[in-house]
Amino acid sequence: MHRDDLRRMLLVTLLSAAAGWLSGELLLCLWLGAVGYILWQQRRLERLLQWMRGRREEAKGLDQGVVGELLDHCELRQERYRKRKKKLSNMLKQFQKATRALPDATVVLDGDGAITWSNPRAERLLGVQWPRDGGRRIASIVRHPAVVRLLRQQDQAEAGEEMPSPVDPTRVLNLRLVPYGKGQRLLVARDVTEVVQAARVRSDFVANASHELRTPLTVLSGYLETLTEGELPPPERLLPLLQKMRQQCGRMRHMVEELLLLSRLEQCEAEPVREAVDVSLLLAEIQQQAMELGGDARHLFYLEADHRLGLTGCPSELHAAFANLVFNAVQYTPPGGTIRIRWYGDEQGAHLVVRDTGIGIPAHHLPRLTERFYRVDDSRAREDGSGGTGLGLAIVKHVLQRHGARLVIESEEGKGSTFRCDFPPESVVELDREETPARAEAD
Numbered sequence: 001m002h003r004d005d006l007r008r009m010l011l012v013t014l015l016s017a018a019a020g021w022l023s024g025e026l027l028l029c030l031w032l033g034a035v036g037y038i039l040w041q042q043r044r045l046e047r048l049l050q051w052m053r054g055r056r057e058e059a060k061g062l063d064q065g066v067v068g069e070l071l072d073h074c075e076l077r078q079e080r081y082r083k084r085k086k087k088l089s090n091m092l093k094q095f096q097k098a099t100r101a102l103p104d105a106t107v108v109l110d111g112d113g114a115i116t117w118s119n120p121r122a123e124r125l126l127g128v129q130w131p132r133d134g135g136r137r138i139a140s141i142v143r144h145p146a147v148v149r150l151l152r153q154q155d156q157a158e159a160g161e162e163m164p165s166p167v168d169p170t171r172v173l174n175l176r177l178v179p180y181g182k183g184q185r186l187l188v189a190r191d192v193t194e195v196v197q198a199a200r201v202r203s204d205f206v207a208n209a210s211h212e213l214r215t216p217l218t219v220l221s222g223y224l225e226t227l228t229e230g231e232l233p234p235p236e237r238l239l240p241l242l243q244k245m246r247q248q249c250g251r252m253r254h255m256v257e258e259l260l261l262l263s264r265l266e267q268c269e270a271e272p273v274r275e276a277v278d279v280s281l282l283l284a285e286i287q288q289q290a291m292e293l294g295g296d297a298r299h300l301f302y303l304e305a306d307h308r309l310g311l312t313g314c315p316s317e318l319h320a321a322f323a324n325l326v327f328n329a330v331q332y333t334p335p336g337g338t339i340r341i342r343w344y345g346d347e348q349g350a351h352l353v354v355r356d357t358g359i360g361i362p363a364h365h366l367p368r369l370t371e372r373f374y375r376v377d378d379s380r381a382r383e384d385g386s387g388g389t390g391l392g393l394a395i396v397k398h399v400l401q402r403h404g405a406r407l408v409i410e411s412e413e414g415k416g417s418t419f420r421c422d423f424p425p426e427s428v429v430e431l432d433r434e435e436t437p438a439r440a441e442a443d
């Protein structure tokens, strides 16, 4: 027994015995003393209970005896509990912050597939909103067979399931269900649209490249078969055949070179080589090559270039891009047509404009023109091999992107096309030259 209580009990007994001795009612007084003591202790216990229920003022005067010790003990425990609660709530806050920052949608499900918690990303990807959807079954909110399959399977599937996002069907989600704890499951949805698209582009690219190379190869092996089957034809018939074979070989070589250049541009994430490029000189060279390419077509060329305006960039990449635009103008402009090349600067930066009076491009083709292997007139390229590879403008787009520039295409069917490259002011350099802007005309 507690020392304080023992002392009090002794005191009560003594006082009761003294009162009994004085009154001659010893037993009655002792009994009254004992009952009084029990009632007093009972009252103290009741006050302790009230204090535990939150009435702080009840603790006054309860600091002695076993009840006082109980009070100390409870206070100590309460303090520990408060500290732990604070720590836990801090941890919970940190955890919620972390899950909020997660790029994946996360939904906690109970054994029946009912939602017990979800992060904000789940609303954007799956349309699940916490706390609104708490307690609802996930399958009734995200209605897709992939979810049903996931919930049914016992083991966690390695690859998960793919499905379109119920919020935005253009996005593809990868769903995985991770079991944890007692019957709890974590549904994790990741946006894999870009990954799926990249895989599709890659496989399309391989299919297209093989297809494009097969056409000239088939033509070539056809000629070779004719030549090796019977007797060799006389020279006057042999020569055109050999020329056609050479043309197909040239076509394949050109395509492989363009493919290599494109893959170099795509793989090379590093900044292009940066040096001051004399654009007007570059354009004069390209114009010369274009005139040779045009042969008998006798196109009328106009070159107007600001000699003092240069670019910081990679000369070989810029040559490839600009030559593609000018050679296209030659290729798609009938004999006698006009090709104008203009290089100038203004407050928005520097601009290269290649304008022709050629066959033009129907408006609905314009958005897809810079895609790899995209051609307006596919049949022409396949049948007689005279068309291009469909890679030229893809190369132009990549080179411009690497130089912070963009391509603008305007065209009217039957009237002609304009290709404009806009370079930002920061890529423009002033060349140390005294001459006045050049004008060149040639046909």
Ligand code: ADP
Pocket (backbone or CB within 6 Å): 324, 328, 329, 332, 333, 356, 358, 359, 360, 361, 369, 370, 374, 375, 376, 377, 387, 388, 389, 390, 391, 392, 393, 394, 417
């Ligand atoms: P290609 O090697 O076939 O020329 P490009 O990527 O350079 O490939 O061009 C894609 C398509 O855009 C071409 O097939 C052609 O139909 C069209 N095109 C490009 N430049 C012109 C132009 N100046 N005039 C008309 N059509 C053009």
